[in-house]
Amino acid sequence: MESKVKEINIVGFLCNWCSYAGADMTGLGRNIYPSNIKVIRIPCTGRMDPMMIIEAFHNGADGVLVSGCHPGDCHYTEGNFYWRRRYPHLKSLLEHFGVDRRRFHASWVSASEGKKFAEVVKKVYAEVKDWKDNG
């Protein structure tokens, strides 16, 4: 039980077309990454309602990662361009309310970048852990 309490929880919102498939690829390629990430599939980062991110932190998530297609590769052409504007603003606003910058991240991971997905999760985990351990 003790170790469970201390466990780090990261919510990963991954877009259906690139990053979710990329995460699948990570498993297929037998890449090792922290299992602390709990994945929620979203249609597109353009659909990423900031409210859900705020709710995730409110409900106790230690970290949040939003990942989508590289700019120019969006299945819906421009969804990730909208997301790319929401992200810096939301990060700054969350920080203003006291949600540390190390807890909220975004990445571009394509369907073929299984290796990159593992790297991203490792990085996010390290940042969240640093926040949790060192405040």
Added chain:
Amino acid sequence: MDKELQEIIKKLLAEKKVDWAIGYEKAYDELSTRPAFVQDANDTARLIFNKYCINNLGLYLTKFKKNKLAVVCKGCDIATVFELIKEKQFSRENVVVIGVACEGVLDKKTGKQLEKCENCRVKQPKGADFTVGTGKDSAAPKNFLDVVEFEKKSSKEKAEFWNRQFEKCIRCYACRNVCPVCYCPDCFANRTMPEYLNKNVDAEENKLFHMIRMQHVFGRCTDCKACDTACPVNIPLTLLTKKLAKDAKELFNYESGADMDVLPPLSTYNEADSESDIL
């Protein structure tokens, strides 16, 4: 000045150019004013403007959607009107903006001028259809010193600060209800399916409400201070709305209500937008 204002409105009403005129009238004591809604050209004598006219009457645009309106606006309130027109909440043809020159408004509780008036650059209103009086703009631009100071705190200190503040919040929703850009008829705070916000009033839920509300008004909030002034328990909402203004400016070079031709920052994108922080 009041006379001139009354004459303009009288003419507009008499000539049936507008259905309603919204301005200010004296309320229960010398220091109090309230919104006045005038429909009859012979009823304009009660309209006034003075340094206690703190309300942002742009609020009523979304409530009188089907009417032609004349609205009395301080320079800062015009930003609200323009923002709402940009958001297609009202059409420019249906509103006559009557700008009033303003020397700054006072908080009647403290007798002090509102902080936003210190470096005001629209004491002489800009973009109005009629203008009454002449005002002298401040030479210095708006500053964000208090926000910059707050940003220096650690995230832990920030969280503690807000938790303290939101313990006071009674979730009366006055801040939302006076906000001219919080016009959704179906606010997330009221929704029950799904229930985004628990109806319990405690610091955590209150904070959630404010975080989401601030996100929703980002790039639209004109930092008019209506919410800050309305709050019955003195929560420094201005520290949040000024942060929004600062971020809109720094991240997207956007100033709410300033330029009619530029879309709010989250309603558009630029292929060259920065992505320095994306992994």
